[in-house]
Amino acid sequence: MESRLSRLETVQAMLLEIGQLSTAGGDITEFIRAVHRSLGRIMYAANFYVALSEREDDSVRFVYFVDEVDPTPDPQERVTLASPDQSPTAWVILNRRTLVMTAAEHNARGDGSSWGLGSTAEHWLGCPLLDRQHQALGVIVIQSYSPEHRFSDEDQALFALLANHVSNALQGLQSMDRLERAVHERTALLEQRNVALQEAQSELVRQEKLASLGRLVAGVAHEINTPLGICVTATSHLVQELKLTREELAAGAMTAESLEQFFDIVDQSLRIMTTNTQRAAALVRSFKQVAVDQSSDDIRSFDLKKYLSEVLLSLQPKLKGRPVKVEVDCGPDINLESFPGAVSQVVTNMLMNSLVHGFEGDQAGVIVIKGALEGDTVVLDYSDNGAGMDAETLGKLFDPFFTTRRGSGGSGLGAHILYNLVTGALGGTVKVESAPGQGLQYHLRFPRSRRKEKVAA
The missing domain is CATH 3.30.450.40 (GAF domain)
Incomplete structure (x- = not known):
């Protein structure tokens, strides 16, 4: 046993x-x-x-x-x-x-x-x-x-x-x-031909968003499958132990010690199943909301602190195995009337930029996300203590197709999409600071409510 x-x-x-x-x-x-x-x-x-x-x-x-x-x-x-x-x-x-x-x-x-x-x-x-x-x-x-x-x-x-x-x-x-591969090949083709740049750029931005959503969906399958698989294993094991215990009881060979061992197995299996079903339920809730938001252009009401938690939970597959800690310092009751999909995409792109460019391999690091409300303006500051970048690279950060990882699958569109979402959908501004060895800091400012602007439009 x-x-x-x-x-x-x-x-x-x-x-x-x-x-x-x-x-x-x-x-x-x-x-x-x-x-x-x-x-x-x-x-x-x-x-x-x-x-x-x-x-x-x-x-x-x-x-x-x-x-x-x-x-x-x-x-x-x-x-x-x-x-x-x-x-x-x-x-x-x-x-x-x-x-x-x-x-x-x-x-x-x-x-x-x-x-x-x-x-x-x-x-x-x-x-x-x-x-x-x-x-x-x-x-x-x-x-x-x-x-x-x-x-x-x-x-x-x-x-x-x-x-x-x-x-x-x-x-x-x-x-x-x-x-x-599709994003990378399309980017290479545009660089070679340099034709219809604006139309192709719009298509690539859309594909990058779909790729991000696709990776999110792939993460759902793997993350949900793990706790469910553990539950299946625990259930199968419990069924087998129940069968053996019944046989032992029917044969008159049951002892107090074997019964106590069976109870221990039942207790352990139930705790395993409870923990993992609760984990699966939490993942489903967060992934469902984030996935719906990323594929929708609708305004809705949401609490910034709670929504940041959901977005970060959906990004756990990317953080697993990396010694990078994410800290969130967000004030309570910051209720937005805005585009949650844009917020999700912005946070996702900032975090992925840190993981790909800021921290090499097994390098430990800290990412801090701070949220506050100043009047009717949301203040969202993001920082990491990674590698940082020089002034020349920083000046090209938001340029389309600019990437320092061209040979590693980088499309050069992540920061460009981030800039367009903040200044477009969210109606705000974004500033960035960095220096070699000093990490990267984003400073975002955007209105708490975008409902009036959409109605006016």
Whole structure:
């Protein structure tokens, strides 16, 4: 029983780590390598691979492959997807179902010929990676060449749960890659041709806003999936312990000590489920409001301090794993009649600018956001203690397409959008101060209410 508790804790830690890795973005292969390392802590995983589908030409790429017997294929090579009766990998992808088989079952399927290209495993377990429309993204496989290592029913259930988490993560990673690549490619095209600049600039601004919203939605999936996955694991564990306790009671082997252990497991599982369902509910509330605001141009009433908390909660996926602390000092009862979507986008762009340009890698730092009301004017000051910038760079900060990270996916539109939103939608002003090694400070001033202006317009 104690080992079950220990394994449950390890599984929970693994799911949390997967969620954090997926929201941090980055290379898909590195993400899968980290998943493989985590998997090895809960079950035998010496032979493991992931193949992703390329839907445009019905091929697959073995993007990650670790095996004790077979050679590693080129992760960039596209291999034509075989029919289900020719390969277990193809069978899982095309049938979108889990397949578990022994060496004997493998050989029987082959009808005297080899079923698949690789060596025959003593025990083979493959799960499909599926998107939200139940279409195949690929397959995740674990196998053993030794009779000593077989995958129990519990191992199979945990591996299926892992496949579900990896599926969600891959969708987010691929979605963010596509969005960022689209913005980067469109920016490069405009720089080369330098035609219809104003029209193209407006289109890029819109795409950047959609990319920001897309990353927010991807963060929702990963953040919500983690606590729900923990709840599923805790529930499954509790059901299994209940079954064992009933069997023990029916056999007359129940002791006071075993009953007390069962009660401890029930208590721990319920506390885990309560904590994580409450966390999921809070995330849903904040993400829903911020997502609606970012896609809407409507004025509504909102409390600045509470809304800043919701925006920062929605940005937690970007802050995870970074030693950057965000402090909010906002006065109570600052009620705005304005555009919350503009406020959300402005705060998001300032914070992302600090994370990308102000703090390198694992550099620790502090971001401070202060809000106050002076008459009918909102005063919003933002500062970080990051790298800062020189006078030349500072003078170009709000210029469209200006970025110091051109080769790293920077579009050069974040600060430009920020300036347009503050001076346009919010009807205010923005000033910025910085110096090398002195961080960056934004000073925003805008009216508390924009309802009169919109009515007049």
